[in-house]
Amino acid sequence: MDENLKSELRKQGIVATTLQELYNWGRKNSLWPLNFGLACCAIEMIAASMARYDMARFGAEVFRPSPRQADLMIVAGTVTKKMAPQVVRLYNQMAEPKYVISMGACAISGGPFKQGYNVLKGIDRYIPVDVYIPGCPPRPEALIDALMALQKIIDKQSLTGADRPRHLQADAPSEFVVPEFGAHDLEPSQNPEVWQPPLVNISLGGTDDAGKH
Amino acid sequence: MTPENIKSEVEASIPGCQLEIVSNPSPSGQHSLRIDPAHAVAIATFLRDAEPLRLDYCSNVTGVDWPGKEISEKVKVKKLVDGVEQEVEEIRKTQTIGHLEVVYHLFSMEKKHGPVILRMRTEDRAERVHLPSLTPVWRSAEFQEREIFDLYGVIFDGHPDLRRILMWDGFEDHPMRRDYVEPDDFEYEPTAHDEVLERARQHRTVMGPL
Numbered sequence: 001m002d003e004n005l006k007s008e009l010r011k012q013g014i015v016a017t018t019l020q021e022l023y024n025w026g027r028k029n030s031l032w033p034l035n036f037g038l039a040c041c042a043i044e045m046i047a048a049s050m051a052r053y054d055m056a057r058f059g060a061e062v063f064r065p066s067p068r069q070a071d072l073m074i075v076a077g078t079v080t081k082k083m084a085p086q087v088v089r090l091y092n093q094m095a096e097p098k099y100v101i102s103m104g105a106c107a108i109s110g111g112p113f114k115q116g117y118n119v120l121k122g123i124d125r126y127i128p129v130d131v132y133i134p135g136c137p138p139r140p141e142a143l144i145d146a147l148m149a150l151q152k153i154i155d156k157q158s159l160t161g162a163d164r165p166r167h168l169q170a171d172a173p174s175e176f177v178v179p180e181f182g183a184h185d186l187e188p189s190q191n192p193e194v195w196q197p198p199l200v201n202i203s204l205g206g207t208d209d210a211g212k213h
Numbered sequence: 214m215t216p217e218n219i220k221s222e223v224e225a226s227i228p229g230c231q232l233e234i235v236s237n238p239s240p241s242g243q244h245s246l247r248i249d250p251a252h253a254v255a256i257a258t259f260l261r262d263a264e265p266l267r268l269d270y271c272s273n274v275t276g277v278d279w280p281g282k283e284i285s286e287k288v289k290v291k292k293l294v295d296g297v298e299q300e301v302e303e304i305r306k307t308q309t310i311g312h313l314e315v316v317y318h319l320f321s322m323e324k325k326h327g328p329v330i331l332r333m334r335t336e337d338r339a340e341r342v343h344l345p346s347l348t349p350v351w352r353s354a355e356f357q358e359r360e361i362f363d364l365y366g367v368i369f370d371g372h373p374d375l376r377r378i379l380m381w382d383g384f385e386d387h388p389m390r391r392d393y394v395e396p397d398d399f400e401y402e403p404t405a406h407d408e409v410l411e412r413a414r415q416h417r418t419v420m421g422p423l
Binding site: 184 | 379380384385386393395396398409
């Protein structure tokens with residue numbers, strides 16, 4: 001529908017909309033996050049939900065203690081390898097449609113612990129992430145920005161067509177493999193359906209052989 | 214309350230025990246006492262209970278890994294060279310056995326002194342890694358001894374609940390040992406150098422051309 005015509009009708013007291021707009025408008029303004037935190041990022045997440053930053057303005061103040069009632073998983077903090085299976089299991093238990101915000105350097109890539117042995121190098125190795133927020137930890141404003149980015153993503157989702165979101169595709173997966181504790185590492189150490197090692201053109205030190213292979 | 218005093222007091226009251234003063238040459242001068250594992254519990258109980266030490270508080274327990282070293286020394290050996298006996302220099306290489314060491318930092322709340330530092334060594338790093346637990350003496354050592362068991366692989370005999378504390382139960386390695394090889398879950402690194410650069414090269418060949 002033409003946007004000008006729509007705003008003209010609005011002035012006359014007539015609201016015109018589509019089912020898709022109404023559906024997405026309702027969903028994007030009632031994103032209920034799952035109530036869990038892993039490290040210092042969780043403190044910023046709590047601050048964002050309290051009166052000063054007031055995530056309630058975006059309809060996302062209802063932190064649910066049960067994954068069955070939550071729409072949004074905010075992975076706030078360092079995901080250790082010991083914790084990773086539980087995070088994936090919580091994600092699997094959430095009902096579709098579900099979204100993930102990867103909050104902070106650790107949840108994105110392992111952050112300062114990337115070279116360590118006990119920290120998962122990014123939660124996106126096991127579950128699909130919708131919005132990444134950099135920072136160590138990100139400020140509450142950054143989390144609210146991520147929430148608004150996610151709202152824009154939801155607003156653009158179409159109910160029909162080949163590019164419709166995952167929860168409207170019957171054969172799309174909604175559960176992902178939960179890693180097992182292995183003798184030396186998590187098994188598998190990544191889920192290739194979700195994540196592949198990025199091919200990045202890096203300068204390899206003094207003998208720059210980037211791009212020559 | 215110098216280490217020398219403590220050593221003589223302990224040796225006077227516990228027959229047969231051996232203490233060795235490990236001096237610390239740094240400005241802090243926190244010298245420590247290496248005790249023999251066979252008498253460790255008796256020594257620890259004495260340090261906790263006896264006047265005038267009364268070391269009632271174990272603030273910290275940690276581990277140190279001392280891997281075995283290869284020592285090469287030049288030895289003069291008499292040998293027959295072309296039918297004539299000559300002195301020939303040979304390089305003889307010997308491999309020392311490594312140790313796992315556990316360090317206890319003790320204080321006295323009652324007397325307000327400390328720290329007194331105790332060290333214990335295992336016999337080697339592979340099989341004979343048993344040490345007596347000092348948790349029955351200082352309860353605060355419980356979790357820290359579990360951590361040393363987890364990360365270094367020291368087995369504490371007499372510990373009430375010796376399980377891994379940081380890594381999961383099925384984990385087999387001891388990550389704080391110097392010869393630990395971490396799992397190869399490496400990916401992109403923006404400022405690769407040294408070992409990381411070497412691994413980046415290996416992964417580049419695995420992942421194929423851009």
